[in-house]
Amino acid sequence: MLLTKTANVKWYYKTKEYYENKGYVFTKFNDIFEVSIEDLYEGSSVYVEYQCDFCGKKRNKVYKDYTDSKKNDFTNKDACRGCYPIRKEENMKIRQRKGILKRNDPYYWKFKENRLEELKLYIEKHGTLDSITMGEGIIINQQMNNYKDDLEEMVNELGYSLFDLVSRIPIGYYDDFNKLEKNILVLIEKYSRFPRLAECQNEGISQYIIDKHGGIDEIKRKMKYYDDTDLIDDRGWYNKSSYEYMVAQFLISYNIPYKREQYPFPNSEREFRSDFTLFPLNKEPIHVEVWGYNDKLDNDIEMEYSKRKKEKKELYEKYGVNLISIEKSIFKDTKYHQIIESLYIIFKDFLEIKYVHVEDAIIIPTNLISDEELFDKIMEYSDNDDCLPNTSRSFDKKGFGRLYKEIIKRYDSFSDFGKKFNMITFNEKMKNDKLNIQQFNI
Ligand SMILES: [Zn+2]
Numbered sequence: 001m002l003l004t005k006t007a008n009v010k011w012y013y014k015t016k017e018y019y020e021n022k023g024y025v026f027t028k029f030n031d032i033f034e035v036s037i038e039d040l041y042e043g044s045s046v047y048v049e050y051q052c053d054f055c056g057k058k059r060n061k062v063y064k065d066y067t068d069s070k071k072n073d074f075t076n077k078d079a080c081r082g083c084y085p086i087r088k089e090e091n092m093k094i095r096q097r098k099g100i101l102k103r104n105d106p107y108y109w110k111f112k113e114n115r116l117e118e119l120k121l122y123i124e125k126h127g128t129l130d131s132i133t134m135g136e137g138i139i140i141n142q143q144m145n146n147y148k149d150d151l152e153e154m155v156n157e158l159g160y161s162l163f164d165l166v167s168r169i170p171i172g173y174y175d176d177f178n179k180l181e182k183n184i185l186v187l188i189e190k191y192s193r194f195p196r197l198a199e200c201q202n203e204g205i206s207q208y209i210i211d212k213h214g215g216i217d218e219i220k221r222k223m224k225y226y227d228d229t230d231l232i233d234d235r236g237w238y239n240k241s242s243y244e245y246m247v248a249q250f251l252i253s254y255n256i257p258y259k260r261e262q263y264p265f266p267n268s269e270r271e272f273r274s275d276f277t278l279f280p281l282n283k284e285p286i287h288v289e290v291w292g293y294n295d296k297l298d299n300d301i302e303m304e305y306s307k308r309k310k311e312k313k314e315l316y317e318k319y320g321v322n323l324i325s326i327e328k329s330i331f332k333d334t335k336y337h338q339i340i341e342s343l344y345i346i347f348k349d350f351l352e353i354k355y356v357h358v359e360d361a362i363i364i365p366t367n368l369i370s371d372e373e374l375f376d377k378i379m380e381y382s383d384n385d386d387c388l389p390n391t392s393r394s395f396d397k398k399g400f401g402r403l404y405k406e407i408i409k410r411y412d413s414f415s416d417f418g419k420k421f422n423m424i425t426f427n428e429k430m431k432n433d434k435l436n437i438q439q440f441n442i
Contacts, residue, residue, distance in 0.1 A: 004037050004048040007034070007046045008034050010029075011027065011029050011031050016029075018041055042063070043067075044062075047062060048063045054079055075087055092107035109147070128166070132151075152179070168204075183205065184219065185223075194225055231244070233245055233249055235248070246339060247288065249363045250363060251347075253356065254356060256347070284321075286323070289325050289326065330343070375421050378400075387425060387429035388425045
């Protein structure tokens with residue numbers, strides 16, 4: 001906003017006619033006279049005061065410079081030197097709106113709609129984005145990088161799919177974990193499970209990309225993808241069995257350092273790995289094997305397993321490698337706190353460890369259902385909404401036994417489990433009902 005209202009000027013030959021036309025009466029050359037600011041000659045070199053419409057500062061300027069700065073201005077605002085870029089940007093916005101901003105104008109690429117338009121024209125002309133980093137594409141690509149555009153998002157916005165426009169997945173595409181996740185979700189849908197490495201590779205997700213994101217297990221973890229068979233311990237390791245899982249959780253609880261899947265034997269026996277390796281101070285490492293089957297041989301798998309187990313045990317003997325052998329029997333049909341006890345007894349023979357209390361919940365495999373889910377599932381077997389299922393009748397029903405066993409592992413009794421959910425057992429209900437009837441009869 002111009003603050004100066006009037007200005008003193010002299011009569012000059014050059015401006016005499018101009019001012020006379022404005023109604024000023026000539027006296028003589030070099031005489032000073034006062035003019036209203038609207039009448040001031042636009043090339044005048046008198047100083048005028050204006051206020052910046054952006055920051056409010058008051059500034060002086062030669063009137064000619066002032067009028068020059070108003071040329072090509074669409075904002076109708078005054079800007080001090082500091083605020084000039086703000087006014088410029090506002091001007092560019094107006095020009096963009098009016099459709100008169102040109103490709104070479106400084107702000108042209110700043111508008112996403114222009115970058116989109118350029119990209120659209122490029123796609124229409126070339127039909128592919130394979131050469132976007134070359135020739136005509138260079139500037140578009142450069143500007144998109146400048147403004148951190150996401151090529152795929154832009155392409156989608158134009159109604160295309162990136163994968164239809166490229167013959168190879170662009171370098172760095174999967175640096176963005178969200179993109180990897182999105183495409184793995186598609187593969188999960190396709191295979192109804194987490195894709196295997198080879199399946200990922202078929203889709204252009206290379207080993208390099210997988211490794212870059214920490215490997216399959218790490219990706220699963222980041223995606224919060226859990227298979228029924230996944231037994232991820234507190235160190236993020238995917239255990240092969242619930243027994244291994246329990247041992248891992250035990251060792252973690254006891255702060256016992258270990259490594260997984262190490263080679264206990266010389267290179268000639270590289271096919272063998274142990275489940276855990278412990279490193280006691282000033283002693284040889286100790287390997288831990290968690291055996292998955294008992295020694296009774298009911299079928300081919302158990303026979304094969306047993307053979308391999310025997311072979312492995314012999315190798316431990318042969319090479320004199322320390323072994324902690326954990327048999328299946330300590331896990332089977334045992335309460336969790338007893339499993340913890342057994343593991344403590346086993347490990348304390350080899351390591352100097354002090355007893356610590358470990359909650360059952362720590363070693364209950366995370367893939368097993370929660371108490372709440374267990375309760376919902378068990379109630380499906382009950383004929384009454386107000387009591388637990390009748391156990392003497394339910395064991396014949398498919399699946400009941402497995403759930404019941406799990407409950408008994410976690411609770412001292414079926415009745416104790418019911419108490420947690422304010423649910424009585426079938427027998428308790430019978431007793432209550434009888435009592436009620438008796439009272440009624442009185
Ligand atoms: Zn300003």
